Amino acid sequence: MTTISANLQAVLARIRSAAQCCGRSPDDVRLVAVSKTQPAAFVREAAAAGQLAFGENYVQEGVTKITAVGLPNLEWHFIGPLQGNKTRPIAEAFHWVHSVDRLRIAERLSAQRPETLPPLQACLQINISGEKTKSGIAPDDALSLATRIAQLPRLKLRGLMTIPEACDDFAQQRQPFRQLRELFDHLNNHGLALDTLSMGMSNDLEAAIAEGATLVRVGTALFGERHTS
Numbered sequence: 223m224t225t226i227s228a229n230l231q232a233v234l235a236r237i238r239s240a241a242q243c244c245g246r247s248p249d250d251v252r253l254v255a256v257s258k259t260q261p262a263a264f265v266r267e268a269a270a271a272g273q274l275a276f277g278e279n280y281v282q283e284g285v286t287k288i289t290a291v292g293l294p295n296l297e298w299h300f301i302g303p304l305q306g307n308k309t310r311p312i313a314e315a316f317h318w319v320h321s322v323d324r325l326r327i328a329e330r331l332s333a334q335r336p337e338t339l340p341p342l343q344a345c346l347q348i349n350i351s352g353e354k355t356k357s358g359i360a361p362d363d364a365l366s367l368a369t370r371i372a373q374l375p376r377l378k379l380r381g382l383m384t385i386p387e388a389c390d391d392f393a394q395q396r397q398p399f400r401q402l403r404e405l406f407d408h409l410n411n412h413g414l415a416l417d418t419l420s421m422g423m424s425n426d427l428e429a430a431i432a433e434g435a436t437l438v439r440v441g442t443a444l445f446g447e448r449h450t451s
């Protein structure tokens with residue numbers, strides 16, 4: 223077994239036991255393998271081991287890698303910061319975008335989504351802890367933005383995503399994830415039909431699953447330390 227395939231089995235086992243711990247079905251938690259900065263060969267290795275969903279943070283790197291990997295059955299998630307002038311390649315090459323944080327960007331993605339493809343699956347990125355990281359919208363703005371984005375014809379609003387401050391304490395890790403889940407429930411109680419809570423990474427996926435994550439985004443635990451060049 224290669225390292226990546228062994229790592230994948232270990233991460234899937236963590237997901238299973240975290241789900242079982244809180245009485246959830248492991249099938250309700252999807253794994254997105256975050257391959258940013260990692261070579262196309264690593265993606266192919268993970269795909270050969272059965273992993274089908276991959277996440278990328280940078281537009282150019284992601285688009286180049288999607289082509290280089292060359293496997294048509296994979297599902298690609300854009301999870302990095304969005305810039306207004308770089309939406310088209312995302313609309314054309316990705317299946318999901320997790321980091322929508324402004325109406326204008328959502329409108330562009332919808333307008334640029336090719337008619338030949340199904341709608342682009344989207345999550346709103348929420349800055350739940352309101353801390354230093356400026357990425358994501360304030361929880362108070364989520365309902366009005368989600369309501370407008372849900373009406374765009376070529377996007378399908380699926381849920382919410384957050385990246386909390388890193389911390390090592392399990393109880394503390396759960397806090398922002400619980401807040402995101404409460405916001406998710408609040409939006410659904412106001413007429414939205416969200417089914418995706420994108421939260422949890424290598425270090426905190428157990429806490430995220432305990433609070434209801436339906437999709438975890440895991441990089442380091444699968445592929446090792448990131449390659450930066």
Ligand SMILES: *Cc1c(COP(=O)(O)O)cnc(C)c1O
Binds near residue numbers: 258301302423424442
């Ligand atoms: C890099 C990244 C991840 C993966 O983080 P790891 O700690 O390596 O698992 C998940 N989500 C987002 C948005 C990222 O940028």
